[in-house]
Amino acid sequence: MDSPQPANTTTTAAVTAASLSDSPPVQESPFSNYISNLSPIKPVKTAHVPQGFLGVSSPPLVFTSPRTIPHRETSFFQRSQFTQIPSAEIPENDDGRKNFAGLSNDIGESDNYSSKLIADVRQNNDGENSARDQPGSSSGCVDEYLYDPVDVDCASSANLVNPNAKQSNDVLQSSVSSLTDSNKGILKSDGKNHLRAEVDKSQALSKQAEEDVQGQSRFEIKPVQVEEDQSGNKKSSIKCPNVQSDHASEKNQCDVLETQVVQAHEDYDDNVAASLQGAMHNMVQLEQEASQLQRGLSRRCLQFEEAQWKTIVNSTCSPNLTNYVTGSGSPGSATELESLNSSLVDLTDSSNKKEMVNLSRPATSMFPLRCNEKSPIVVSKPSGIGLHLNSIVNTLPVGHTAAASIKSSNCLKLSNLVEKVPITPKDRMLETKASLAASDTTAESFHNAEPLNMLQSLGHQLTPSNKRKFNPEHEDNFEEVGQESPTKKKRKKSSSLDGEGCKRCNCKRTKCLKLYCDCFAAGIYCAEPCACQGCFNRPDYEDTVLETRQQIESRNPLAFAPKIVPHVTGFAAEDGNQLMPSLARHKRGCNCKRSMCLKKYCECYQANVGCSSECRCEGCKNVYGRKEEYGRTGEIASNIVGEERLDGRIHDKLEMMATNKDLLHAELYDLRNLTPSTPSFQHSDHGKDAQKSRFNSSRYVPSPQSDFSILPSYAKSTRSPRNSHNNNMIPETSEEILDIDTCGQGMDYNVADMMNQISPRHNALENICDLTPLQNPSMTGASSASSKARDWAGGSGLQLCPGSGCFSSGRSLRWRSSPITPMTRLGESKNQEHGTDSGLYDIQEDDTPEILKEASTPVTSVKASSPNKKRVSPPHKHIQDLRSSSSGGLKSGRKFILKAVPSFPPLTPCIDSKGGKNEKQ
DNA sequence: GAGTTTGAAACT
């Protein structure tokens, strides 16, 4: 028998394993002593454990068997991630122990002891994780035992949530125990046949159990308490029992498989072992993929944890995900899929926990909007996890930060996300903190593998806060994870693509409390990468930041609104690795005189968007679209962009996605989330052209649909506004797509709902949407989607209401603006109806209503935005109302609206100017 | 890395 020691002497698990593996006599080793000391149970353990192990025991065998070891290692590695969560939950663990003990009765004292021992070890231990993490541990059997308890715990937790799940878990456990027994028997006498039977049985049971658990509990989401892992680190404040249950089931399954494998090896039943190993291997792989992806994403996306978490759960639940996974080629076994799902969930959960740690706030504290908004983003993550992270990353449209132009694709993405996601200052602050805390892990964890990198990039996108790390200068006040020299910052900025492409400021006089500061403008705290001096844009100065923000907003309600607005007609284009929101436009436009809009001095160029009528630039030569060209409608721009920037990869991926609906859905979802700026679908072509365009964009399909589907919906919709929205959202796509969209775009819907809730006008908006002739021919899927959307909206609606306070609240200062924009749009449409329209609008709308339709309202909206825009009225309805009511003139209102609209294209595409046009008409 | 250029933001 190999001693486990060599593998891992340090880890408790190893220790435990050693103790377990060693027969009682052998245990006399210091390790065993140590272990025994750790837990009171120990004395018993020693006696018992050895027995159990001895009997079964084959720990040595397990250790020796090369096959099992590799698997185990993998599993361990993964598990470490997964298990953390369950381990963190003490109460659950306790329950789990109990359950396990009960279950283990069949197995025998030895098993019980082992489990207890494990539990004890865990408690005493600094970290199970370490033990698990150690790949090299030779402890095959020991590990199993150790893990099994853990798994059981997880299962128990799950059980707590769902009795059924518990039962299933019990079944699994029983199966395991039976296996153990069988092993014992085998040891005594050859029981290969029996073993096989047991294995098969156990497998079936495990599958069934998983199914039961997932099916029953999966949809249930329950907030869970803050936890502390044994190491003392607080983990997520929120958990999803479902997830846990799934996780537990998965673990159980894995454990069972492992156990079976080990046993099989012991028995020398290669066939059985091979089959088991294969199953395990698949599961492990799935787990790893999911876990890696999830980790990367989760860590980076502090803000979105909640939403993400929920979203993930949903996504996991959704058949689409499953399909997606399957479609991706995996394995075919349903079990694997299930395991994957569960793993995803688990990962999410775990990741969330980790990130949540920093975020002490309860889930409820978060803004509803934010959640909704987040959800889309979050969703993207999961979907990304689903496998296409790379594609997603690549495909991700270039976003733009509201305040700061996007420099790197990643940054863009982030910015987009940020824009989409309304975040209150507090949230931001929290994010920042979380980011700080997480930054270390992120950096460490993800650089290793490309996939990880991808995740990272995603994460960055997800969490702007992450982008910025505190400057060394700021270190005094703040924790700075890793500071970078200003040079680096510049580099990063300039090097758009690096994971951290995000901007970092270098403010010296403004204290990062003015819009000069990109960080501040983006609504995020300065962080590590920043080289700012005397920075007050930090969580420590939250009050100051909020105040300042309010002041700025008081002057210009849209000051923190995203600068880049998706162009209605625009297509998502890929620039290099980045997706370009080709049709996106700068809300305010640029004022370049010498740069000819060919340098980053130009905000339009910097954001990779073409100049628009809003621009007052001279000698515009913006490669992304000249001001003069802008009038043509987005078609040209879209074409240009598409031609110039689309990547073969994206096309391929998109095609693949097309082939696989699920995949496509997932991707679209992600893309959508990621690419707010690329409303490709919106593009003007109505009807045929529109469809054509979509298809042309098939590559683009994903993002565009996601974002733009909405627009079409309202355009087409004659139906109830909401329905129309939904319909619009997913006109052509299958229901699944609709679902995805709804999920991903929950914000949009939410916005609509909010609007409704906030003001009766939302109806008008809906009407507008209906009026809008957007292309979407196919409204079909809407109903389901609409219903979903409604639900979403309902959830978020409350949140939106706060948005009404856009002006007021300091928290949401920036973010609320984004949510507001949609409303502004609505209001805008109304305003337009009432009053005069800005010249641009008039031109487009009045002069060429068709064009407008073609161009899609978004374009108009974009154009409509007044160049001055600085002081645009807040997106709020109230504001709108005020405007409308106020003599202010429709023009001003329109301006507001226009600007506002662009800021949140994704949220309320439906609301766009078109609607206004229609209404007017 | 320092200095210059540029255009947005802020101010008057």
Next chain:
DNA sequence: CAGTTTCAAACTC
């Protein structure tokens, strides 16, 4: 609202 100043990023050397 226009003009000026301030600011920080982008750029150049």
